[in-house]
Amino acid sequence: MRVLLLYPRFPKSFWSFDKAMELVGRKAVLPPLGLITVAAILPDTWELKLVDLNVRPVEESEWDWAELVILSGMIVQKDDMMAQIQHAQRRGKPVAVGGPYPTSLPEELEEAGADFLVLDEGEITLPMFVEAIERGDTRGVFRATEKPAVTETPIPRYDLLELDAYxxxxxxxxxxxxxxxxxxxxxxxxxxxxxxxxxxxxxxxxxxxxxxxxxxxxxxxxxxxxxxxxxxxxxxxxxxxxxxxxxxxxxxxxxxxxxxxxxxxxxxxxxxxxxxxxxxxxxxxxxxxxxxxxxxxxxxxxxxxxxxxxxxxxxxxxxxxxxxxxxxxxxxxxxxxxxxxxxxxxxxxxxxxxxxxxxxxxxxxxxxxxxxxxxxxxxxxxxxxxxxxxxxxxxxxxxxxxxxxxxDPVRYQNRVYRHYISMSEPRHAVSKRGNVAWKDIRALLTIAWRQGVLRPTRWTFWRYLADVYFKKPRLVISYLATCALSEHFIEYREMVRHNIEAQLEAYLKAKSNLDESSEKPVPVSAGVNS
Ligand code: SF4
CATH class of the missing domain: 3.20.20.70 (Aldolase class I)
Structure with a gap:
């Protein structure tokens, strides 16, 4: 069995840190741990390819190669999970879904046309799913009432990941x-x-x-x-x-x-x-x-x-x-x-x-x-x-x-500084892999350029940096990385304001119409959240 494991895209969020990821040359904050654990539970005889869509798109040759597509994700990944189910269906590939989102709302995935719903915890339900595939079933819902002991959970297949992307x-x-x-x-x-x-x-x-x-x-x-x-x-x-x-x-x-x-x-x-x-x-x-x-x-x-x-x-x-x-x-x-x-x-x-x-x-x-x-x-x-x-x-x-x-950039900068100055230094320095990479130097120079030259907070940036350097030298890199997150938050707070204000306006409008007809309020967020 040739299986394509897909991890749906996350929308831009508080945790996506897009700008900061760009700075350090990474594509995503965390790898799909659930999916690589699934990979470790599936039979050794099955061939696996994993694509994290937050890292790169699926190539057409990978769709062609696959005999089965497995998707796993959280509620926040709903939109892309639905889109990937449709891509697979258009290509005639059977789809299995699992993870927190399908487990919480299986009816949505059933409606979307997923062929197999592998719900709850995979240590119990994945073997049931494998058995069904091997006897030629084309549909199925697998659930568990028990919670498995995790002492038998195998080591996740970290080897399937593009490590440098994370x-x-x-x-x-x-x-x-x-x-x-x-x-x-x-x-x-x-x-x-x-x-x-x-x-x-x-x-x-x-x-x-x-x-x-x-x-x-x-x-x-x-x-x-x-x-x-x-x-x-x-x-x-x-x-x-x-x-x-x-x-x-x-x-x-x-x-x-x-x-x-x-x-x-x-x-x-x-x-x-x-x-x-x-x-x-x-x-x-x-x-x-x-x-x-x-x-x-x-x-x-x-x-x-x-x-x-x-x-x-x-x-x-x-x-x-x-x-x-x-x-x-x-x-x-x-x-x-x-x-x-x-x-x-x-x-x-x-x-x-x-x-x-x-x-x-x-x-x-x-x-x-x-x-x-x-x-x-x-x-x-x-x-x-x-x-x-x-x-x-x-x-x-x-x-x-x-x-x-x-x-607010000034408030954020002050908090980061106060937090690091009152923090104890780490007891042990982390050993590096090889020499310092060019992308690390480039990231440091970019932070220095954006926050130490372009921003109105530039003078305090250098003053605080010098203070942290002399008082807490082991914290300097972590301090700079936390300062760099400001690039993401400045942009994200605009998105929060725009989306919430737009939804609020739509909600109040719908509510006033309904007040006139004295019905119940209706959904408000569809189509507004970008
Ligand atoms: S129940 Fe536990 S995991 Fe959930 S919010 Fe409370 S402390 Fe956190």
Whole structure:
């Protein structure tokens, strides 16, 4: 069987960092870890080709070669996934789909004409699919009620990737999270009992990356890396000597819940293993909203202190914020900006609350008759998909304003500087692959030209850079890379403003028409989000 594995394109988003990727000569931030794990589970006798459409288009010869097309992706990749299904159908190729988007909304993929729906977790459903293909079935839906142990998950096929196209490599240690945030679909997809790999499994994955020549950033994609603290500590105790023996070839980053700050031993182990950044779901500084959305773990200690403790342990903090919770008081956007400024978090991802499929929030809003439209295609440039408890125009305006303020070039530059100056330096320098490449030098010169010559913030750029260089020399490269992201955010905040304002106008117009005819509100975002 000749199989073409396709990873659909992402739209431009907060995380796509397009401009910054251009600067460092990379095509995408992260590789398709799910798809290369699928590749590792498929039979050895099947021939595989992988195309990440975020890196390059599919060649006509590759379409001709394929006997079967497999697509995997998230809700945010919906548009391109649909387009690729159509391309395959036009060429008469059977299509199988899997991953978080098809698992959450299988009816959309069935309607689009996918032949095989390989849903839930592939460790269970892929063997069922392979059996069906081998007995000649032409259609099928494969589901699992159980969650598999990930201790049997094979090493992802990193060898199928064009490694140089990516800024980070990724590995996964655990699936699932013990918490119960009302809006979260991770616990719906992967459960509330974190399942972890063995430390040896993860070391084998790091070995594979090392042998393939990868050096630099490795992202642990776990939605909550510290969901099972006991097992995470066992892992970190195994990674520590591995890193030393291999002369620190990687620096690591991940996502974790805020209670990380309460565990000094865990932070110390992470710093020892060369973790240099962590994403926290802070959501909001408003205690009432946190309680209402059942994010109780964020209400136990002051959030500002938590951010400070993680930063002081040597990890750059990135954080997610949400505006639009039920019962929220006016001024939520300003309170988020104030919190971000106070904690000097450089990358704060603010979004309007969106309902994701099958979540507790969706069930509640459905009962309350507050869902507005089909729940898919949501991102930072789409308006809320339910009726909030305060006027949507107030929330949307506060959101756009907060985004705009946070990514004002002067504010961003100041936050990056303050964050790095208060951060501990990494304990170990990361070893390089070969000599410094021309593209690295070109990237540094381009950042210096754009931010040190062209921008009105040029004088502070040089002053801050000199300060970081003398006070925190091991952080200089990371500091410059974070400064470079400003190129992306300046452009992205315009896109947020344009799209949200356009959707808001369409929504208000539709609402006033409906008010006259006293019907229910209708979908508003179709065709507006570019
Ligand atoms: S802590 Fe994060 S992953 Fe866990 S339930 Fe809450 S939002 Fe989901």
């Amino acid at each position: 800024d980070n490599m990724s590995v996964q240690f655990s699936r699932g999270c013990p918490f119960q945030c009302e809006f979260c679909d991770i616990i719906v997809l992967y459960g509330r009992k974190p399942r972890t790999k063995n430390p040896e499994q993860l070391l084998a994955e790091l070995d594979t990356l090392y042998e393939l020549g990868w050096r630099g950033s490795v992202f642990l994609v776990d939605d909550n890396f510290i969901g099972n603290k006991r097992n995470v500590k066992l892992l970190l105790r195994a990674i520590k000597p591995w890193m030393k023996e291999h002369q620190y070839p990687f620096h690591l980053s991940t996502e974790a819940s805020v209670d990380l700050a309460q565990d000094a031993e865990l932070m110390d182990l992470m710093a020892d293993c060369n973790f240099n950044s962590v994403f926290l779901g802070i959501e909001t500084p408003d205690a009432d909203s946190l309680a209402l959305t059942k994010k109780f773990q964020n209400t136990r200690d002051p959030l500002t202190e938590a951010v400070g403790a993680i930063n002081a342990a040597g990890m750059r903090v990135m954080a997610g914020f949400i505006i639009g919770f039920d019962g929220e008081k006016p001024g939520a956007g300003d309170r988020i900006v104030e919190f971000v400024e106070q904690t000097a978090i450089p990358q704060a991802m603010v979004s309007m609350l969106q309902v994701l499929p099958n979540t507790a929030l969706m069930e509640r809003l459905k009962k309350e008759g507050r869902l507005l439209e089909q729940v898919s295609g949501v991102n930072q440039t789409t308006l809320m998909n339910f009726i909030p408890t305060r006027p949507i125009e107030d929330i949307a305006n506060e959101y756009v304003d907060a985004f705009y303020q946070l990514y």
